[in-house]
Amino acid sequence: MEKFTRISAIAAPLVRENIDTDIIIPSREMKRVSKKGLSNGLFAGWRYSDMEARTPDPEFILNNPAYLGTQILVVGKNFGCGSSREHAVWALAEYGIRTIVAPSFSAIFRSNCIQNGVLPIAVANSEVLRLAEQAIGGSNGIFTVDLLAQEILLPDGEKLAFEISKQDRQTLLDGLDPIDRTLQLSDQISAFEASRFAAHPWVSLQVKP
Amino acid sequence: MAKTLFDKLWDAHVVTELGDDSALLYIDRVFIHERTGSVALKALQESGRKVRFPANAFGTMDHIVDTIDGRDDNTIMPSGREFIEAMREGCEWAGIRLFDINDSDQGIVHVISPEQGIVLPGLSLVCPDSHTCSQGAFGALAWGIGSTEAEHALATSTLRVSKPKTMRIKVNGTLDPSLTAKDVIMHIIGELGAAGGSGYAIEFCGSVIDSMDMEARMTLCNMGVELSAFTAMIAPDDKTIQFLKGRPYAPSGKNWDDALQEWQALKSCDGANFDEEIEVDISALQETVTWGTSPEHALPISGVIPTPNSESMRKALDYIGLEAGATIRGTKIDGAFIGSCTNGRLSDLRRAAAILKGQHVAPGVKAICVPGSMAVKAAAEAEGLDRIFKEAGFEWRLPGCSMCFFAGGESFGHKARVVSTTNRNFENRQGPRTRSHLASPATVAASAVMGRIASMSEVEAKTPNELASAKAS
Ligand code: SF4
Numbered sequence A: 001m002e003k004f005t006r007i008s009a010i011a012a013p014l015v016r017e018n019i020d021t022d023i024i025i026p027s028r029e030m031k032r033v034s035k036k037g038l039s040n041g042l043f044a045g046w047r048y049s050d051m052e053a054r055t056p057d058p059e060f061i062l063n064n065p066a067y068l069g070t071q072i073l074v075v076g077k078n079f080g081c082g083s084s085r086e087h088a089v090w091a092l093a094e095y096g097i098r099t100i101v102a103p104s105f106s107a108i109f110r111s112n113c114i115q116n117g118v119l120p121i122a123v124a125n126s127e128v129l130r131l132a133e134q135a136i137g138g139s140n141g142i143f144t145v146d147l148l149a150q151e152i153l154l155p156d157g158e159k160l161a162f163e164i165s166k167q168d169r170q171t172l173l174d175g176l177d178p179i180d181r182t183l184q185l186s187d188q189i190s191a192f193e194a195s196r197f198a199a200h201p202w203v204s205l206q207v208k209p
Numbered sequence B: 001m002a003k004t005l006f007d008k009l010w011d012a013h014v015v016t017e018l019g020d021d022s023a024l025l026y027i028d029r030v031f032i033h034e035r036t037g038s039v040a041l042k043a044l045q046e047s048g049r050k051v052r053f054p055a056n057a058f059g060t061m062d063h064i065v066d067t068i069d070g071r072d073d074n075t076i077m078p079s080g081r082e083f084i085e086a087m088r089e090g091c092e093w094a095g096i097r098l099f100d101i102n103d104s105d106q107g108i109v110h111v112i113s114p115e116q117g118i119v120l121p122g123l124s125l126v127c128p129d130s131h132t133c134s135q136g137a138f139g140a141l142a143w144g145i146g147s148t149e150a151e152h153a154l155a156t157s158t159l160r161v162s163k164p165k166t167m168r169i170k171v172n173g174t175l176d177p178s179l180t181a182k183d184v185i186m187h188i189i190g191e192l193g194a195a196g197g198s199g200y201a202i203e204f205c206g207s208v209i210d211s212m213d214m215e216a217r218m219t220l221c222n223m224g225v226e227l228s229a230f231t232a233m234i235a236p237d238d239k240t241i242q243f244l245k246g247r248p249y250a251p252s253g254k255n256w257d258d259a260l261q262e263w264q265a266l267k268s269c270d271g272a273n274f275d276e277e278i279e280v281d282i283s284a285l286q287e288t289v290t291w292g293t294s295p296e297h298a299l300p301i302s303g304v305i306p307t308p309n310s311e312s313m314r315k316a317l318d319y320i321g322l323e324a325g326a327t328i329r330g331t332k333i334d335g336a337f338i339g340s341c342t343n344g345r346l347s348d349l350r351r352a353a354a355i356l357k358g359q360h361v362a363p364g365v366k367a368i369c370v371p372g373s374m375a376v377k378a379a380a381e382a383e384g385l386d387r388i389f390k391e392a393g394f395e396w397r398l399p400g401c402s403m404c405f406f407a408g409g410e411s412f413g414h415k416a417r418v419v420s421t422t423n424r425n426f427e428n429r430q431g432p433r434t435r436s437h438l439a440s441p442a443t444v445a446a447s448a449v450m451g452r453i454a455s456m457s458e459v460e461a462k463t464p465n466e467l468a469s470a471k472a473s
Helices: A086-093 A107-115 A126-136 A167-173 A178-183 A185-200 B005-012 B037-046 B080-096 B109-115 B129-138 B147-156 B182-193 B214-227 B238-244 B253-262 B311-320 B346-356 B374-382 B384-389 B441-450 B456-460 B464-472
Strands: A006-009 A011-014 A047-049 A072-075 A099-102 A121-122 A143-146 A151-153 A159-161 B014-019 B022-026 B029-033 B057-060 B095-099 B124-127 B141-144 B158-161 B164-173 B199-204 B231-233 B276-279 B288-290 B299-302 B336-339 B367-368 B418-419 B437-438
Touching: A011 A126, A072 A151, A086 A107, A099 A126, A107 A121, A107 B147, A107 B253, A121 B456, A126 A143, A126 A159, A143 B129, A143 B231, A167 B384, A167 B456, A178 B147, A178 B158, A185 B014, A185 B022, A185 B299, B005 B014, B005 B141, B005 B199, B005 B231, B022 B147, B029 B037, B029 B109, B029 B147, B037 B080, B037 B147, B057 B080, B080 B095, B080 B288, B109 B129, B124 B129, B129 B141, B129 B214, B129 B238, B129 B346, B141 B231, B141 B437, B147 B158, B147 B441, B164 B299, B182 B214, B182 B288, B182 B299, B214 B231, B214 B238, B214 B346, B238 B253, B311 B374, B336 B346, B336 B441, B346 B374, B374 B384, B384 B437, B441 B456
Parallel strands: A011 A072, A072 A099, A099 A121, B029 B057, B029 B124, B057 B095, B124 B141, B164 B199, B164 B276, B199 B231, B336 B367, B336 B418, B418 B437
Antiparallel strands: A006 A143, A143 A151, A151 A159, B014 B022, B022 B158, B288 B299, B288 B437
């Protein structure tokens, strides 16, 4: 997993509420049993005026050359709602998105971001609008997102602090695989499990009830 | 301290605290399906890890399998075979019980898990599928996760979870017998908004919930995720116990008796503190249907499409191709879909069949019924429901998610307007540019017969003209 400490990049404003994971990556774009090769289908329904022919829709913000190289999305509330498909984050990450700023995220999408080195930042709606304003024009404004300092440096020189749980911050900073970290707690897990099965034998289906 | 049901479930699964309100939670059951589970199994295999406790893990083929007769590993969806084969090989490698394509117990994960007694009160259960919250109806801590978290749960029998806040939604009033849990939950989502439950584990309670059967409670909890909630749940009671008794994976003998003892305590204590408490009165509830592209765009059937006050609403209206100020009732439709983990159970099919009996779908309407599981299908056929559907002009399919979502295979068509018993009316959800309107099975059946979004009462009151054209079709 790619570590996250600090990035400087342009941002794209896409401030619409309830952008769901079907929009981020339509189901038909998930063609392989793989986490790779998904960025081409990112926002396919919006990005292409003809999805089959892959004709770019000039109206869609990421098709505007001014936003080439965007690593930050500034979006409306409840981003990533709907289907749990992690393909949404895999597609975003492969496209190059490292940070998403929104008033709120769906819980599953948010966890999926953390698992894949993408930083989800939740700030007040008014702050999202402020960022979106400065993001307009793309290449005119560079944002710096600093996870260590937990702040965003805006193009106008102002700073915006953000909150993130210690757990998630550490996962992103280390870039360590959470499964490896948890496997180090194997003894504790086995002990917990033994006492759980002893007190509630039906929890274990080892021996069919 | 007085605890909520959620607190009790959470506390019972904490292996160790991780600080900051996060914990390592023990996971009692993992369910996976071929769409998102296959990739989790493949990644596990590639990383050289194992499934830690395969006896407590299950798999099903529901998402991209065909639902037409004579189905096999080849799918209408391009490359579906790859997912199916990867799933089958992965489950075999891991030693996981798989409900394979033509298994007599196959079906949609959230339908078969309760049928099999795999979900039980007091258990933690995860699945890489957002509607796992349906299973919270049994007083379990059941929630949807991503594929990487599914790998984590399979490899370690645990998950790292940040604790959500708690919300109690008390549903007051009495539910008119003609209305259903689907109308109730769509109404609630309309009131609270699609982000109304964001950050919360929701407990539903109140007289309306008490009077609901288990299938209705599953429908209710199913759409908890459409409030963006972490999950939804209902405290177990006699109905829960009656439902589970004798199910294949439910405890039996002394274990059953001991389990019953414990399940009695699985409810929120008097005076337990919730972060948020909401009361909803459903006395004036009507059949509910959506007008836009989010489940929060819900309206009573007599309602009028609102004037947009945001960019999101304008885009929704544009996509759905309707005008603000128009009544939703009477909107012409091209398709009707009955099925899914929301409304693909026996009671749902019975309600639809009650409307369809002796009727026929309107000319030009493509109507499809997909039972949620092989067991539902068999039970419905034993009652003759399949005949009612078929005689009414519905296709009667094999179990699966089918056209609840579009995977690249079948759809209702470009700009086709569909009334659907599913849970998501998102853009392109049921097909490229397809327009979805969510409703209950009875309302969908009525609309199919009338050829337009219609109330159940309209079927009875059909005009001679309409009767004649239906017969002619
Ligand atoms: S029926 Fe629809 S919502 Fe339910 S699990 Fe299948 S695809 Fe998801």
